[in-house]
Amino acid sequence: MSAASKHGSTREIAAVVAQALESAGIACDVVEPADVATATGYDAVVVGSAVYIGQWLPDARDLVDRLAEQLREVPVWLFSSGLADQPSKRGNSAPATTARVESLGARGHRHFPGKLDVLQLSLAERATILAARGKYGDNRDMDAVRAWGEGIAAELVAEPARTA
Numbered sequence: 001m002s003a004a005s006k007h008g009s010t011r012e013i014a015a016v017v018a019q020a021l022e023s024a025g026i027a028c029d030v031v032e033p034a035d036v037a038t039a040t041g042y043d044a045v046v047v048g049s050a051v052y053i054g055q056w057l058p059d060a061r062d063l064v065d066r067l068a069e070q071l072r073e074v075p076v077w078l079f080s081s082g083l084a085d086q087p088s089k090r091g092n093s094a095p096a097t098t099a100r101v102e103s104l105g106a107r108g109h110r111h112f113p114g115k116l117d118v119l120q121l122s123l124a125e126r127a128t129i130l131a132a133r134g135k136y137g138d139n140r141d142m143d144a145v146r147a148w149g150e151g152i153a154a155e156l157v158a159e160p161a162r163t164a
């Protein structure tokens with residue numbers, strides 16, 4: 001499990017998915033994207049990122065680019081977290097997401113509503129949110145996140161392990 005997060009809320013989403021996997025008996029390492037040197041040795045990989053200005057954060061994009069060859073060899077799930085209606089719903093890089101899913105042969109991509117806490121943002125970020133008329137708040141639905149993780153676990157448990 002590896003997820004890029006700037007202000008922590010996507011990291012918390014990743015932790016809930018990891019917990020769901022662990023609860024199903026699947027050992028799960030949670031590693032920051034920049035620290036993932038290889039995907040070799042893992043039976044499956046989940047990669048996520050917060051969405052900023054319509055794009056995944058650079059560390060998550062870089063992870064997928066660096067390890068694409070290895071990721072094509074294992075089941076992969078992707079998720080994004082952002083504020084669905086803001087700053088630009090249409091700008092949420094649907095083509096990039098589709099390209100990533102297709103290029104990796106990912107089993108799926110899920111978009112989760114995120115969290116926007118004014119106290120955590122820089123002045124520049126607040127200005128962006130103001131210009132986009134973004135709404136502050138925590139829109140995360142951790143039950144939906146957990147259910148998504150349980151779905152992944154169910155798929156993996158039904159399959160034979162790939163590594164020794």
Ligand SMILES: Cc1cc2nc3c(=O)[nH]c(=O)nc-3n(C[C@H](O)[C@H](O)[C@H](O)COP(=O)(O)O)c2cc1C
Pocket residue numbers: 004005006007008009010011050051052053054055081082083084085086087088089091092113114115116117121124125126128129
């Ligand atoms: C400057 C800025 C730009 C953002 N741009 C987008 C965006 O384009 N699309 C989106 O859905 N959410 C956008 N968001 C919302 C974040 O994705 C959301 O707050 C997310 O939960 C933050 O995750 P993090 O706490 O892991 O960094 C933006 C937030 C900020 C502060």
